Amino acid sequence: MTDTTTAPAAGRPAAAQPPVALTVAGSEATGGAGAQADLKTFQELGVFGSLALTCIVSFDPAEDWGHRLFPVPQDVLREQLEAITAAHELGAVKIGMLGSPATIATTAEVLGRLAPRHLVLDPVLICKGQEPGAALDTDEALKAEILPLATFVTPNHFEALSLSGLEEISTVEHLAEAARRIHERSGAVVLAKGGVRLAGPDAVDVYYDGETLEVLSEPKVGEVPVAGAGCTLAAAVAAELAKGAEPLAAARTAKAFVSAGIRQRLVSRAPFDSLWQGGSAAER
Ligand code: PXL
Numbered sequence: 001m002t003d004t005t006t007a008p009a010a011g012r013p014a015a016a017q018p019p020v021a022l023t024v025a026g027s028e029a030t031g032g033a034g035a036q037a038d039l040k041t042f043q044e045l046g047v048f049g050s051l052a053l054t055c056i057v058s059f060d061p062a063e064d065w066g067h068r069l070f071p072v073p074q075d076v077l078r079e080q081l082e083a084i085t086a087a088h089e090l091g092a093v094k095i096g097m098l099g100s101p102a103t104i105a106t107t108a109e110v111l112g113r114l115a116p117r118h119l120v121l122d123p124v125l126i127c128k129g130q131e132p133g134a135a136l137d138t139d140e141a142l143k144a145e146i147l148p149l150a151t152f153v154t155p156n157h158f159e160a161l162s163l164s165g166l167e168e169i170s171t172v173e174h175l176a177e178a179a180r181r182i183h184e185r186s187g188a189v190v191l192a193k194g195g196v197r198l199a200g201p202d203a204v205d206v207y208y209d210g211e212t213l214e215v216l217s218e219p220k221v222g223e224v225p226v227a228g229a230g231c232t233l234a235a236a237v238a239a240e241l242a243k244g245a246e247p248l249a250a251a252r253t254a255k256a257f258v259s260a261g262i263r264q265r266l267v268s269r270a271p272f273d274s275l276w277q278g279g280s281a282a283e284r
Contacts, residue, residue, distance in 0.1 A: 025096030032274030091242030
């Protein structure tokens with residue numbers, strides 16, 4: 001008798017399987033950021049996405065859209081990681097919001113053992129609505145336990161200050177120095193994001209891999225940050241790496257994908273616009 005629990009599905013294609021990526025991230029209920037942004041990005045870029053959910057964020061419309069954060073229990077996170085890693089050969093892993101020292105410890109333990117070839121860290125350091133004390137613990141744990149596992153890291157302006165120890169980042173030269181320092185500290189390829197924080201007409205990011213330093217630049221689309229830009233950039237880098245791209249090519253593709261998504265952003269009744277991952281396809 002055929003064992004239907006383990007038999008392959010009929011008609012399974014023999015060739016051209018998509019690469020699989022995992023995101024370890026939180027849900028942002030409105031769909032603009034977090035795991036939702038990551039999975040949409042994977043899909044748009046031709047990568048099969050899986051998700052280990054770390055927490056659930058629901059903005060509070062009655063309280064100035066502040067964060068309400070519900071953590072996923074550690075055993076539930078562990079079980080998700082167990083199922084995903086048992087099922088799939090992962091082409092790349094992306095880490096987004098972990099949200100607590102406990103989640104960081106669980107993630108570091110599992111991914112430390114797995115040692116994926118590509119581990120893209122979006123070092124989400126603080127989140128509005130968290131206790132400052134708790135956020136500080138989380139920052140320290142992220143730097144100590146997750147940063148050493150990363151092969152690629154995508155800090156924003158605030159995170160670049162924290163990870164580099166620089167007191168000011170207001171020019172491209174400062175951003176380049178931050179990228180160098182973060183690379184020296186972590187060994188990872190760094191894509192440090194200036195976004196709308198640096199003055200001038202362009203959104204400038206600095207790529208540094210220990211040898212090549214490249215300034216990636218796209219015209220700014222307004223001066224207000226768009227929700228999901230950071231998540232989408234790191235997810236796009238992970239997707240491209242999973243497909244076999246070199247790190248610099250992955251960074252360039254990701255930057256173009258994010259810029260299109262910002263140009264085609266979604267307007268809602270929330271006080272922020274959300275990046276639209278379908279923007280790149282819509283512009284083709
Ligand atoms: O953009 C950072 C981010 C990541 N992940 C989740 C979030 C946010 C910001 O709101 O809610 C779940």
